[in-house]
Amino acid sequence: MATVTFDQATRSYPKTDRPAVDALDLQIDDGEFLVLVGPSGCGKSTSLRMLAGLEEVDSGAIRIGGRDVTDSPPKDRDIAMVFQSYALYPHMTVEQNMGFALRLAGVAKSEIARRVAEAAAILDLQDYLDRRPRALSGGQRQRVAMGRAIVRSPQVFLMDEPLSNLDAKLRVQTRTQIAALQRRLGTTTVYVTHDQVEAMTMGDRVAVLKDGLLMQCDTPAALYERPANVFVAGFIGSPAMNVLTGEVVDGGVRLGTAVLPVPRDRLARASGGTGRVTVGFRPECLELVPPGEGVPVVVGVVEQLGSDAYLYGTVGDERSGAPLQTSDVVVRTEPRHAPEPGQTVWLRVREDALHVFDPVSQVRVD
Amino acid sequence: MTTTLPGTGTTEVRPVDVPRGRARRGRGGRSGKAGPVTYTLLTLAALVSVFPLYWTVVAGSHTNAELAETPPPFLPSAGLFDNFAAALEQAPIGKAILNSVLVSGAITVGTVLFCTLAGFAFAKLQFRGRGVLLALVIGTMMVPTQLSVIPLFMMIAELQWVNQLQAVILPTLVSAFGVFFMRQYLISALPNELLEAGRMDGASTFRIFWSIVVPVARPAMAVLAMLTFLTAWNEFFWPLIALTTANPTVQVALAGLGSGYVPQQAVIMAGTLLGTLPVLIVFTILGKQIVGGIMQGAVKG
Amino acid sequence: MTIASQSTREALVAVPVSPAPTAQRPPARRRRRLSQNRWGYAYVAPFFLVFGAFSLYPFVYTAWVSLHRTSLSDIDGGTWVGLENYRDLLQSEFFWNAARNTLTIGILATVPQLCMALGLAHLLNYKLRGRTFFRTLMLMPYATSIAAATLVFAQLFGRDYGLINTALEAVGLERIDWESGTWSSQFAIAVIVTWRWTGYNALIYLAAMQSIPGELYEAAEIDGASRWRQFLHVTVPSLRPTILFTIVVSTIGAVQLFGEPLLFAGNGTTSGGSSGQYQTLGLLMYQQGWSNFHIGQAATTAWAMFMIILLVVGLAAVIGRLRARADR
Numbered sequence: 003m004a005t006v007t008f009d010q011a012t013r014s015y016p017k018t019d020r021p022a023v024d025a026l027d028l029q030i031d032d033g034e035f036l037v038l039v040g041p042s043g044c045g046k047s048t049s050l051r052m053l054a055g056l057e058e059v060d061s062g063a064i065r066i067g068g069r070d071v072t073d074s075p076p077k078d079r080d081i082a083m084v085f086q087s088y089a090l091y092p093h094m095t096v097e098q099n100m101g102f103a104l105r106l107a108g109v110a111k112s113e114i115a116r117r118v119a120e121a122a123a124i125l126d127l128q129d130y131l132d133r134r135p136r137a138l139s140g141g142q143r144q145r146v147a148m149g150r151a152i153v154r155s156p157q158v159f160l161m162d163e164p165l166s167n168l169d170a171k172l173r174v175q176t177r178t179q180i181a182a183l184q185r186r187l188g189t190t191t192v193y194v195t196h197d198q199v200e201a202m203t204m205g206d207r208v209a210v211l212k213d214g215l216l217m218q219c220d221t222p223a224a225l226y227e228r229p230a231n232v233f234v235a236g237f238i239g240s241p242a243m244n245v246l247t248g249e250v251v252d253g254g255v256r257l258g259t260a261v262l263p264v265p266r267d268r269l270a271r272a273s274g275g276t277g278r279v280t281v282g283f284r285p286e287c288l289e290l291v292p293p294g295e296g297v298p299v300v301v302g303v304v305e306q307l308g309s310d311a312y313l314y315g316t317v318g319d320e321r322s323g324a325p326l327q328t329s330d331v332v333v334r335t336e337p338r339h340a341p342e343p344g345q346t347v348w349l350r351v352r353e354d355a356l357h358v359f360d361p362v363s364q365v366r367v368d
Numbered sequence: 369m370t371t372t373l374p375g376t377g378t379t380e381v382r383p384v385d386v387p388r389g390r391a392r393r394g395r396g397g398r399s400g401k402a403g404p405v406t407y408t409l410l411t412l413a414a415l416v417s418v419f420p421l422y423w424t425v426v427a428g429s430h431t432n433a434e435l436a437e438t439p440p441p442f443l444p445s446a447g448l449f450d451n452f453a454a455a456l457e458q459a460p461i462g463k464a465i466l467n468s469v470l471v472s473g474a475i476t477v478g479t480v481l482f483c484t485l486a487g488f489a490f491a492k493l494q495f496r497g498r499g500v501l502l503a504l505v506i507g508t509m510m511v512p513t514q515l516s517v518i519p520l521f522m523m524i525a526e527l528q529w530v531n532q533l534q535a536v537i538l539p540t541l542v543s544a545f546g547v548f549f550m551r552q553y554l555i556s557a558l559p560n561e562l563l564e565a566g567r568m569d570g571a572s573t574f575r576i577f578w579s580i581v582v583p584v585a586r587p588a589m590a591v592l593a594m595l596t597f598l599t600a601w602n603e604f605f606w607p608l609i610a611l612t613t614a615n616p617t618v619q620v621a622l623a624g625l626g627s628g629y630v631p632q633q634a635v636i637m638a639g640t641l642l643g644t645l646p647v648l649i650v651f652t653i654l655g656k657q658i659v660g661g662i663m664q665g666a667v668k669g
Numbered sequence: 670m671t672i673a674s675q676s677t678r679e680a681l682v683a684v685p686v687s688p689a690p691t692a693q694r695p696p697a698r699r700r701r702r703l704s705q706n707r708w709g710y711a712y713v714a715p716f717f718l719v720f721g722a723f724s725l726y727p728f729v730y731t732a733w734v735s736l737h738r739t740s741l742s743d744i745d746g747g748t749w750v751g752l753e754n755y756r757d758l759l760q761s762e763f764f765w766n767a768a769r770n771t772l773t774i775g776i777l778a779t780v781p782q783l784c785m786a787l788g789l790a791h792l793l794n795y796k797l798r799g800r801t802f803f804r805t806l807m808l809m810p811y812a813t814s815i816a817a818a819t820l821v822f823a824q825l826f827g828r829d830y831g832l833i834n835t836a837l838e839a840v841g842l843e844r845i846d847w848e849s850g851t852w853s854s855q856f857a858i859a860v861i862v863t864w865r866w867t868g869y870n871a872l873i874y875l876a877a878m879q880s881i882p883g884e885l886y887e888a889a890e891i892d893g894a895s896r897w898r899q900f901l902h903v904t905v906p907s908l909r910p911t912i913l914f915t916i917v918v919s920t921i922g923a924v925q926l927f928g929e930p931l932l933f934a935g936n937g938t939t940s941g942g943s944s945g946q947y948q949t950l951g952l953l954m955y956q957q958g959w960s961n962f963h964i965g966q967a968a969t970t971a972w973a974m975f976m977i978i979l980l981v982v983g984l985a986a987v988i989g990r991l992r993a994r995a996d997r
Contacts, residue, residue, distance in 0.1 A: 054564075054568065055567075056564050056567065056568075075567070076567045076568050076570075077567065077568070077569075077570035077571075081568070082568065083564075083565070083568045085561045085564070085565060086561070087559060087561050089559065089561035089562045089564065089565035090565075091562065091565070091566075091579075091580060091583075092583070092584065093583035093584070102569050102571075102579075103568075103569035103570055106569060106570045106571055106575065107570055150565075150569075400795055400796065400896070401795060401796045402792070402795035402796060402797050402798075406792050406795050406797075407797075409792055410789075410792050410793070410797070410803050413789055413792075413803075413807060413868075414803055414806040414807060416864070417806050417807050417808075417809050417810050417864075417868055418806055418809055420810075420813075420818065420821045420822065420825065420864065421809060421813065421821070423821060423824075423825065423832065424817075424821050427821075427824055427832075432829070432830045435830040435832070435835075436829060436830045436835065437835075438835055438838065438839055439835075439839070440832055440835050478719075481715075482715045482716045482719065483716065485712045485713070485715060485716065486712060486713045486715075486716035486717075488712060489708075489709045489710075489712035489713045490713070493708060493709035493712065494709065495707060495708075495709030495710060498709065501713060501717070504725075505720070508720075508724055508725070508728070510921060510978055510979070510982055511724070511728055511975060511978075512921070512924065512925045512951075512971065512974050512975055512978060513925060514925060514927075514951060514954050514970070514971040514974055515727070515728050515731050515971045515972065515974070515975050516723070516724055516727035516728050516731065517727075517958075517971075518727070518730075518731050518734055518958060518964050518967060518968050518971070519726065519727035519730035519731055519734065520723060520727050523727075538719070538723060539719075539723035539724075540723075541719045541723075542715075542716050542719045542720050544720070544724075547716060573708045573711075577712075598811075598812055601814065602812075602813075602814035602815065602816075604814065604815050604816055604927070604928045605927055605928065605951075605955075609955075609959065618814070618816075619814055619815070619816045622814070622816040622817060622820060623816050623928075623931070623932060623937075625820070626816065626819070626820045626823070626932045626935055626937070627932065627935070627936060627937025628937065629936075633824055633827070633830055636820055636824070637820070637821070637824060640816075640817045640820045640821060643814070643816075643817060644813060644814065644817045647812050647813070647814070648809075648812065648813075651805075651808075651809065651812045655801075655805035655808065656801050656805060658805075658808065658812075659801065659804045659805055659808055659872060662808070662869065662872050662873070662876075663872050663873075663875065663876035663879075664876070
């Protein structure tokens with residue numbers, strides 16, 4: 003077990019103008035499950051591969067268990083990796099695939115057999131040890147890839163989108179299995195995904211990256227409750243948080259004809275003299291209030307999910323004839339009393355659930 | 369050394385996916401069933417392809433006079449074996465076959481090994497000058513054999529290798545085509561993640577090659593081996609220069625047989641048959657694989 | 670398959686091993702590259718060692734030899750003559766005769782061969798019983814060596830005992846002395862080449878045809894195109910790169926034509942018939958070097974052959990590019 007540290011780690015590819023990973027600072031605790039998440043091209047896979055030793059580190063350092071491994075080849079880092087395509091050796095049986103690293107390390111045959119059997123038992127692979135990858139289902143292959151990592155009992159597991167080749171149902175199932183397995187083994191794990199649901203459900207902490215920069219790294223709950231900037235606010239949560247920018251007026255921000263109340267001190271700090279402010283509120287943090295109070299929204303589409311209903315609407319009001327602001331607003335409501343499309347509803351944001359951002363720097367203001 | 373093995377059709381025909389298996393093949397457009405006309409034409413073409421070989425057997429078993437009769441004989445006779453004996457006496461066919469097996473075998477082993485190594489490097493490893501070196505390899509596929517035989521001859525004369533088998537083995541031990549062929553195969557058949565997995569598992573560079581690349585490359589290596597053996601067996605120009613009938617390969621022996629004064633055509637034909645039989649036997653066994661290999665090479669190229 | 674090999678040594682020297690340009694990357698402390706960089710050289714080294722010694726080096730050295738008057742019996746003691754060999758070559762009637770013969774035999778051997786190959790590929794592309802059987806039989810000639818094929822065809826085309834003349838006589842035609850006539854001998858040699866390579870090229874075309882997506886044909890069919898029009902407007906255009914490639918390869922082969930004319934006469938002379946009626950460039954080069962022992966001249970001829978090949982390949986490249994541009 004070990005901690006993992008990214009210390010100003012940077013990777014620039016030749017002939018590109020900005021680094022793929024830009025001065026990444028990240029401290030991962032012993033036994034922690036850390037998820038790297040972000041849209042494609044954000045540098046999450048590159049970061050993982052830098053940690054793996056598959057990608058060079060142009061500047062900065064990477065430490066595992068306090069040891070500087072920046073220049074070490076992968077085999078000297080005591081890590082194991084699960085690849086997106088699983089990368090199982092096609093000509094080896096499941097058993098040989100899982101035991102390959104141990105064989106290379108010169109571990110005794112009996113010991114290899116014992117450890118492979120142990121991992122196979124954990125992963126429910128005992129019946130497939132003699133098969134080649136070709137003869138396995140997608141889920142089984144995925145488990146073999148996990149097994150190959152487990153048998154080595156490394157200090158750190160690296161997982162690069164290990165679920166993306168599974169179908170939706172299996173993915174959900176495997177997700178919980180991996181998380182449970184990691185907790186049981188207690189091995190420090192760095193996990194890359196583009197799926198924020200995966201990130202939120204699996205990680206002890208989640209690091210959100212964008213354009214090679216670390217946006218925020220915190221527990222799932224904290225990311226959700228207190229996103230550090232507009233990007234994280236929009237990226238985490240589904241449906242996404244409503245983010246609107248409007249003119250500052252006395253005691254709030256003007257949205258359409260209505261005014262959304264915002265505490266005075268936050269308003270002052272967020273507007274920074276521009277006279278505008280960005281606010282965010284999640285779909286589930288809105289309450290329907292009687293007409294005339296709160297912010298009017300014209301309902302465009304109603305999505306019935308059974309457990310909930312989501313209203314997709316536009317801030318505006320029928321008196322003005324047309325929506326005053328084009329930003330869409332999503333509202334979660336009771337499914338049985340959902341309004342009809344075309345209706346106007348009046349909404350109030352729960353006070354504790356209002357996020358305020360500086361419209362220029364996009365940074366959160368508390 | 370002829371320009372043989374120009375084989376791979378080239379260029380932009382690259383398969384979108386994997387039309388290799390039965391999965392997507394077949395259609396090639398016309399899923400139409402062949403009619404009687406098609407079968408007739410194809411049978412005709414097949415006959416033309418095979419007839420000269422059959423005629424070798426017939427002509428190898430009859431005297432000149434019998435061959436000149438109208439109608440000529442169309443079936444082989446027992447005379448074939450007498451003519452085999454005569455051919456073996458007049459030309460060192462036995463020795464030639466042994467030599468050809470040695471030469472072709474050595475060339476095949478060397479070519480497959482070296483071309484797999486180089487093909488892997490060109491397909492999957494980054495190193496400075498890779499593009500230039502690859503262009504060099506591909507460029508030399510156009511260079512005619514004639515352009516290198518003179519210095520080569522001087523070289524082997526200097527080394528006193530004239531009439532020795534290494535003189536025909538060494539210069540043919542690698543093939544530009546082979547490198548290109550292996551490269552094309554490995555680019556698509558060997559995922560980068562597999563190599564990375566090997567590195568994560570702690571395999572040395574050599575180990576990665578031996579335990580991961582070679583098993584993946586095996587089908588292409590087999591194809592390359594078959595094509596190389598065939599080409600090496602049929603190599604004509606350079607062996608003719610480097611060897612004499614005192615220590616010939618099959619082709620040199622046949623050339624000697626065809627150029628000397630042999631009164632009976634039948635003896636020449638019998639000798640030709642003897643020299644061709646080993647390849648024909650191999651071809652009968654592996655024909656399907658060779659056909660597949662050539663077609664695969666064509667699409668990959 | 671050339672006599673491959675060039676000296677690896679030279680090849681590697683040409684490549685700067687020290688990574689100069691990386692120094693400019695600003696904050697980068699230079700690190701040991703993890704991407705297996707220099708292992709690449711280790712993997713290509715055996716190949717380039719042999720390749721360099723036996724292909725690249727001879728290739729360049731031939732150019733050097735071509736500038737000397739050198740005899741095979743006196744290999745090291747050539748006299749520098751500059752471009753004299755080239756001047757002589759261009760004034761030599763033997764060269765022009767061989768060049769002319771190479772051209773006519775090349776055309777006779779290549780054009781029908783590729784057309785037939787295309788047709789055969791088309792037939793083989795139908796759903797067939799015994800598909801593998803047909804394909805394998807058609808590849809048999811490719812497996813037959815030049816020497817064997819030529820000896821058999823020399824027999825078939827023989828004046829006195831040849832089957833072809835017997836057949837001609839049987840239908841009431843004159844016997845032909847195939848070997849002694851210019852056109853007849855060139856035709857016969859072209860037949861040998863065609864026989865050996867048609868099946869092979871058919872398989873190349875077939876492979877290319879099978880990689881054409883079936884949807885293209887379905888679309889054409891829905892548009893009302895007949896089978897023949899589908900062949901013309903879908904198959905042939907899709908095959909264009911392959912066709913161009915086979916033309917280039919066949920031409921390269923034709924320029925080097927050697928074994929067939931050498932063995933066709935059946936007496937081992939290198940003159941290509943009593944009046945050189947089927948003397949080719951490849952044969953001429955062999956005659957100059959190994960019958961007349963003028964290896965300087967032979968080297969010059971070899972270079973001339975290479976120039977012709979370069980011309981053909983260059984032309985094909987230009988055509989390929991023009992077509993590609995026209996398509997765009």
